Amino acid sequence: MAKTVVLQRKPLSLSERTYLPQIVTGLKTTFSNMFKEKVTLQYPEEKPIIPKNYRGVPTLVKDPNGREKCVSCQLCEFVCPPKAIRITPGSVPEGDEEREHVEKAPQEFEINMLRCIYCGYCQEVCPEEAIYLQDEYSSSGYTREEMINNKEKLYELGGTLPDSHYKWDQKKTAEDQGNGH
């Protein structure tokens, strides 16, 4: 059993009893801040600078040639912890010169922003580098339906990002130059 020890408090000194030194110390901090740089942003008139790698609203991006990158592999749908992503896979119709060889593309792509937790797993898992969490951070709506971003909205938010691979263009070149058949 631990013993209980009762400590004796020292009596307060005169200056401590007046509280004046403590008030002065506090005011010193207050007044010193008046001459420092302002850190408060006047949001929403003023917007913060978003750092690189910020995880904002997930978006779908197109390659610099304006082509859809997503092939609806549904890995993001699988990895999404709150099940915010819902994809209806579809195929690229035969006869589409530019995209025929990619074969697959999403028919519909929905991200429910009421469910999304901005974890960025979808961006990490995407084998086509088609989904990015970009710098958009404020999304709002009047109804639940409005908060579900469909494919059109996702491409509008995403825009175009630089591409260092042009994976499917390489594939097309190989096909055209013909290695084999």
Added chain:
Amino acid sequence: MSSNGNSSMITINLDGKEVDVPAGINIIEAASIHGTEVPHYCYHPQLSVAGNCRMCLVEMGTPMRDRGTGEAILDQDGVQKIGWIPKPIIGCGTNVSPGMHIKTNSSMVKGSQEGIMEFLLVNHPLDCPICDQAGECRLQEFATDYGRGYSRYVERKNVKPKRTKLGPRVTLDDERCILCSRCIRFCQEVVDDDVLGFVDRGSFSTLTCFPGKELSNNYSLNTVDLCPVGALTSTDFRFKMRVWFLKESPSICTESSAGCNTLVSSREGEIHRITPRRNDAVNDSWMTDSGRELYKQVKSEDRIVTPHVSSEPSKLADAISSASELLKDQKLAIVGSCRSTVEEQYLLTKLARNTKAKKFLRGHFGEDDGILLSSDRTPNLRGALATGFSVKYPTDQLSDLSRALSKGQFETLLVIGEDILESGISQDDLKGVKVVFLGTHKNQTSALADIVIPTLTAFEKTGSFINRTFHLQSFKQAVPGPAGLLPDLNILSSLINSLSVDGDQSADLAQIWKQLSKSATSIFHKLSFSSIPSDGLQLNGEKWSELDFVEKKALHFSPTKQLQEA
């Protein structure tokens, strides 16, 4: 060298351990019995051995003997020396022999596997994100398990045709093909429809149909299941759903009395595909293409989803109570179905006994293809015999019922799923006769029925069927039924309960099986629903050997009458 006194078992040495295996099997099978995986692509237990993928390379040695005298050669410790073959051998094409030594994880074997994987991946497009096989692909699995982990190949890959239509249901992606020839052997050996072959040589080799032919037989989709990679894809399932989302439920195909074992793949209550489940006593690993399309009936346009009383939509409970009002104290005839489960047929028999109703059974018949599509196009005709619903072999035309109706012998008809207007009953016959229809889909009979009670398809309920070889097989619910509907068993049991004085019929499968197995003369004696194993249970159908079953000789089936003659 026999062990345990069992002459069909031999002892081999697998990775340094002495194990007993049946004689005559190959190294892949022997290793798998003892939990060791020998990776393979071209070998399939139900097809001939081709030995062309070289993935199953293992090291093998046999006990050494002197060639002249035949005496065992011993080492210093007096143990017989093992003569190791200097190069690896294929596990699929080598049968085990007594005393054989096998190494499945030596550095030579690992080196061979890495080498083979590297060669297979040289021209593989690696388009897993758009490949339907991803998630159940042997190439993906073995690349991670036995592959090198990185690619040394910098040259440009071969380009081959991507969307070749081999037939109405199968699409070929040539780039992904690893030339294992399983599909070719399947068509030759199982279906006896030789349509596929390889053309060109080396890395230009391509799978193709012979000129003027196409892969259109009713078993073509089995080649898709057989394909260890994503080369052969089902045109119906192509790009529809990734396999890792699918929940697989064991089921039985309802197409014919062959009773193929199946897996029903669904996601969130929607069925996406049906694939065969291996059962060496029934369907090996195959099923028909037509059977795979049956899932479409679940969401079809003509599905009955609301109960109707006198053509007015009503609640299910109201429909059931008005049905029992209609059936009470009437001259009743029941038209049963060979598509009902064993349990439903039992309850229907009981209902007929309680109401002193006359029983009629309709069969459905078609062409027999000699493999897995039998002439009897219902899954449970033998169930109707076994439960005592019918003693006669059913026919397509209900001429007995037609005659009785024209004489005015019946006031009420209870029809289970069947379209009686299609089987020789005319609208005039039904004048003044009340019809209660229980079924899943609309037909002419449901259109004129006074009471329509919707029931569930085989995908939405649990039960059992008896197939053409009297093999009792159970199936599990794969997806939930339409909102507000009840399984057939519940509807039948509430009809029984409301029609009899001491109604205590349970709709619970275990309870029904207790009643079914009570009689010592029943072929269900001492059985219970939970005791039916996943690969089914063989029942003794001798009692009905005098009946003229229509099925012809087929895979794992020979007609009993012919057997007796032979």
